[in-house]
Amino acid sequence: MSRNGFTLVEVTTALVIAGIVLAAALPPFLSYSRSLSQQQARESLVQDLRLARQRAVTAHRPVIVAFGDGGTRTGLTSYSIHTDGNGDRLKQPGEAWASQFLPPGTRLARVELQPADSLIFDSSGALAPGSAGGRITVDANGHPDTLFISATGIVYRP
Numbered sequence: 001m002s003r004n005g006f007t008l009v010e011v012t013t014a015l016v017i018a019g020i021v022l023a024a025a026l027p028p029f030l031s032y033s034r035s036l037s038q039q040q041a042r043e044s045l046v047q048d049l050r051l052a053r054q055r056a057v058t059a060h061r062p063v064i065v066a067f068g069d070g071g072t073r074t075g076l077t078s079y080s081i082h083t084d085g086n087g088d089r090l091k092q093p094g095e096a097w098a099s100q101f102l103p104p105g106t107r108l109a110r111v112e113l114q115p116a117d118s119l120i121f122d123s124s125g126a127l128a129p130g131s132a133g134g135r136i137t138v139d140a141n142g143h144p145d146t147l148f149i150s151a152t153g154i155v156y157r158p
Helices: 008-059
Strands: 063-067 078-083 097-101 106-114 118-121 133-140 143-149
Touching: 008 063, 008 078, 008 106, 008 118, 008 133, 008 143, 063 106
Parallel strands: none
Antiparallel strands: 063 078, 063 118, 078 097, 106 133, 133 143
């Protein structure tokens, strides 16, 4: 006697086994997904800071990377980059300016800079006088990662 297809018991057994395998694989996958979004946010921020530094050198103009609104420096999900054409440290019509947003689920948990909320790269690529650098903590679902910015404008991880 020939048989076409599978019995209900065989299909149910296969579905139960597949469910067990998926349940075992889900937690590591979610952890991996979180670490990827944190890495993406960190690398994007590092790339933007290095690009701002390079832009200051090549354009011979200050470039300002601003975090927050002047008061809030925790839980941020965006920052702005401004090429200051006339050196007044204010956004003027015609000056290059862009907002950058972090990937969903990530935030800048803490921004500790001198001055308090921005990095100002001068035409030498170093931070402008009065800027001492600091650190920025990127957080993806409770997993912090800290970046340091030196007074010379170098961005690095400890």
